[in-house]
Amino acid sequence: MDIFQAVILAFIQGLTEFLPVSSSAHLVIFPQFFDWPDQGLAFDVVLHFASLCAVIIYYKDSIVLLSQDFFSSVSTRKMQGDSFLAWGVLLGTIPVGLAGLFFNDFVEINLRSFHVVAYATILFGILLGLSDIVHRARDINRELIRGSDILIIGCFQALALIPGTSRAGITITAALLIGLSRKLSIKFAFLLSIPVITLATIMKLFELTNEPQQVNWLFLLLGFAIAFLTSYFTIVFFIKLVERIGFLPFVVYRIFLGALLFLI
Template sequence: MDWLQIVLLSFIQGLTEFLPISSSAHLILLPVLTDWSDQGLAFDVALHLGSLAAVVLYFRHELVAMVGSWGRSVAGRGTDEDARLAWWVILATIPVGVVGLAFKDSIEVVMRSPLVLAGGLIVFGLLLGYADWRHRGSRNEYHMHWHDALWIGLAQALALIPGTSRSGITMTAALLLGLNREAAARFSFLLSIPVIVLAGGLEALSLAESPAPVAWLDLAAGTLLSGISAYLCIHFFLVFIKRIGMQPFVVYRLMLGVALIWLFG
């Protein structure tokens, strides 16, 4: 790969992994707009590793508190709000893990078309717009209940439909359940950690079976650039939605969906 391809793919992955605008839609558009060949599985793993490092680094203090409290709760030494939040992240991850393992291949084969992507962008974009427009939530992520986590987890499973956006659908569900904007985003970002680990782990297993040569410099650059863009994305997104909300992303989703229909319809 040339350096322009490495830079663009890295920044697209870093940004769209956490913004509610669907990474799959952007990654399918890029080959259409360029003559680049597929970047390969190894580079995909590197990009996911960068995104994972960014979210872990950003929430490092919360994660340390959550893991410590969760360990104490497992040992029967009481449950506090950090332990509960850790349990809710685990609970909300189960549906997408089960559905992903059972149907991921068939979903990718049957539904991964530009028009399906366009439909997902538009339909779930409008739902995000409605949830943000009507939101009156004041709860943060520490005031969630187990059934909130379960509903958000079930919504996250819908992200296997191309164009849905994992972050978008989890934020939508959280807003509809009464969380405030920042809490909806923060819980969505925390949920990304086990999801990226699971998805990256499956890709890494496939990569281990591949005889293809590894371009280590390209992988290192992709990991670093993806991590930087993802970290900045998380930081500025949390500031942005507090002031303006989700509506600019809804408009962007609708425009991208229409563009896909125009290009492939």
């Protein structure tokens, strides 16, 4: 991997991790299409850690309040403030954690292909568009999350193991379908990304200890900086854009991308 490839891959990770367009799809497509060498586990870990830092910093105020209410609910054994949302982030991570534990090897061996990515990109893109249409037609904008919401969104998130699905996209889709407001749907989806990305990073770190390799610290630092800045500003851009015009641009992009993959 040269410095140009490092910059491009870091930019792609930062741009697509929190957009409903699937970061895994883009990170599968670019290296294969241009016949780039594998970027290595160390670089992969750094990019994921950069995205994790970006979402934590963006939601730092909410995370502090959620943490305070969470520990208060544990000590008093009563839900208070945003403690239920905090519990929701933890409990909503269980389905994808179990799915990753049992099906990760199957996904890696059988589903990381252009055809799977293409089908998933189009299918789940259309589903995102339909969820937005249904959401607007019903005019339901709940600002409170319930136990059943956590279960449904958590199960939908497990589908993100399929390359091309988009973890952000599928969780937002589920949230819109069950009637949560756009604002809460996006916030809960991004908060859910924190434990998921943390678990993925830890897993890759364990793999890295078993597969020692040479580390180019310049590439790692550059990749972190680009992925972090791109991730942070993508979150800001995405939230403002969706508030103004909805999810249609991302639906159109996903259909176009999936069609392009079939042509390739």
